[in-house]
């Protein structure tokens with residue numbers, strides 16, 4: 056790369072001396088001099104700070120170019136969380152409605168059975184390679200897509216699930232622990248034929264867990280009866296059935312996308328003013344030494360027409376944000392840039408994001424924004440809390456755990472994040488679900504120290520986060536899996552005459568945070584969802 060006196064030339068452009076844009080696939084430890092350059096604004100890019108970081112400069116912290124979200128105005132009332140199932144682990148057929156998330160919804164009565172029955176009916180699983188499929192998503196359920204994509208690779212569920220596991224809260228055991236134990240039993244008993252052994256082949260369950268153990272929303276693991284998947288140029292179909300079920304599988308057909316639909320969202324339980332007041336309260340607690348960081352979120356609510364083909368939203372997110380984890384699990388749909396943890400063949404990776412600034416309106420403003428973020432002590436501190444929390448949580452379950460020394464800048468279409476990649480080797484006998492349990496909630500979505508931050512969130516946020524900011528992803532029978540933190544997302548819940556939408560976005564509050572800037576940051580984070588809904 057041409058390099059001249061601290062100025063880094065990139066494809067004819069000159070970047071601020073603080074930053075260099077590098078290929079997302081490059082190795083963990085990067086130097087500004089030995090990297091490849093991308094300048095495609097729609098693609099994820101890493102921007103690393105060169106070794107000599109000049110002293111911090113005093114720059115306005117407002118994210119530039121951030122329009123208000125339509126209809127945002129003062130409102131208040133706490134959302135009615137409605138009915139949420141509690142009690143047993145259920146084996147449930149598709150209900151024809153988008154369930155969970157905390158709002159009322161029509162749900163078919165469970166035809167299922169206790170956890171023991173699920174566990175003691177072994178699953179029979181066969182994966183086979185198939186010809187390339189042009190659009191995997193077209194095979195998913197339009198009303199209730201179950202999908203996981205990144206950069207064109209991914210898996211979608213087709214047809215009725217074999218089981219949906221929704222454990223109730225139990226004394227002394229989190230629902231995530233119950234699900235991990237159930238999965239271990241199911242996986243151990245399953246008969247799996249998987250000649251491909253790629254990420255997402257074999258016995259796979261999709262999961263979405265609540266942020267808060269006290270949430271009234273469900274934590275769920277769904278085991279599909281059929282999965283179509285892609286990894287690079289390889290495609291596969293997996294069939295999963297309960298042992299003894301000898302019914303011939305039906306044909307797998309794509310379904311045409313339903314008509315275009317649009318929806319709008321406006322203020323939810325937390326108004327913009329209420330959010331800034333909550334940030335002020337958080338700052339007072341930080342000043343009192345109660346905690347050092349807390350992540351405060353707000354919500355937007357709206358509706359979309361009943362019968363909307365939700366695959367359209369998934370497709371829009373996957374096209375607009377190809378480098379994020381695009382997910383649709385149990386009505387929770389979003390595009391998260393933050394990897395909670397991935398495990399493949401015992402290699403563990405995680406990507407920590409904390410510290411954010413909106414993209415600039417033009418190239419100069421963009422460069423200034425990224426330079427500002429890269430040198431902001433407040434954001435670098437906030438980031439370090441998140442990195443340390445991830446390393447501390449992973450250490451007991453991994454060997455040779457390493458993180459890049461300095462954060463890089465992750466460039467997304469709507470914003471920059473400070474990011475750190477972590478890599479290690481999984482200890483024997485552990486699975487992706489163990490790591491999910493150990494990691495959640497990270498300081499990127501809760502704060503530091505964690506219990507105090509969770510208590511502050513419960514007091515300062517006038518709504519139940521449901522699965523927002525919780526783990527979302529998939530796990531296989533060998534303990535492999537890909538899990539993101541459910542950010543930049545919304546919960547879609549069928550009601551009698553429409554589909555209710557609640558979108559969420561938050562920001563990390565540390566000493567020095569400015570309430571108005573944090574509000575603007577949440578606006579930037581709502582953009583992927585709000586734009587895709589419009």
Ligand SMILES: C=C(O[C@H]1C=CC=C(C(=O)O)[C@@H]1O)C(=O)O
Pocket residue numbers: 350352393408409410411472498499500542543559560561562563564580
């Ligand atoms: C809580 C959110 O973002 C987290 C992840 C990345 C950066 C963050 C930040 O800079 O505040 C947040 O910690 C959200 O998107 O709702």
